């Protein structure tokens with residue numbers, strides 16, 4: 001790709017390749033070759049806000065360690081893709097409800113990673129409340145690398161016409177905004193209380209997540225990782241889960257070559273095997 005000169009900042013192939021390397025090192029994300037325009041538009045904002053006149057100067061500033069952790073976080077936040085919705089890939093939720101009912105009466109730990117703006121962990125909490133009641137002894141850890149989406153998730157406020165919510169669920173699990181908040185909904189506190197939000201990078205060498213999980217949702221994030229990275233993450237999941245625990249993955253994610261770790265139990269649902 002030649003330098004594009006009618007843009008506010010010059011952005012050439014070398015700049016794009018540097019961004020690709022940096023986001024791969026930091027977040028494990030393999031950016032496709034065709035994503036130049038996306039990278040330009042998302043990172044231009046950072047150049048403006050930090051007063052850099054070119055991509056090469058901004059990237060050098062980051063790489064030389066002068067920028068500090070807050071700017072690295074902004075860099076990562078800009079390059080993640082956060083698409084999600086309530087009850088996305090709906091077929092998983094009856095499977096989850098059944099798994100919860102089978103474990104009724106036991107304290108349960110669920111991990112929702114790559115939780116994005118919160119629709120997914122709140123869908124899990126709604127399913128728990130529907131399957132076991134709102135006072136069930138279930139804790140949900142919801143994590144993501146992107147601190148902006150986590151802040152949105154923790155606010156728990158959404159549009160009343162958000163995709164994926166039935167009128168029954170709207171009524172049962174949300175408070176409706178009034179006055180200047182009309183058109184907004186907020187998840188009920190008894191559901192919000194089930195969830196702890198925390199920043200977590202799946203590339204971390206140390207996974208200090210506490211007790212082993214009974215159920216893990218890891219959906220639509222591994223698609224951004226290459227095969228060796230996926231393998232490493234799956235090994236981490238395996239260590240973080242109980243034997244017999246269930247792993248729910250996204251519609252285009254297939255881990256059948258890791259059979260010694262996870263056995264396919266249903267459509268994009270795996271069971272953690274072995275010791």
Ligand SMILES: C[S@@+](CC[C@H](N)C(=O)[O-])C[C@H]1O[C@@H](n2cnc3c(N)ncnc32)[C@H](O)[C@@H]1O
Nearest residue numbers: 027080083084114116145146201202219220221
């Ligand atoms: C497309 S969203 C998927 C959201 C949700 N799981 C779903 O399926 O609806 C992908 C999420 O993965 C997160 N992510 C990307 N790389 C990550 C990493 N290395 N560690 C943790 N989360 C990551 C992004 O910030 C983003 O919120």
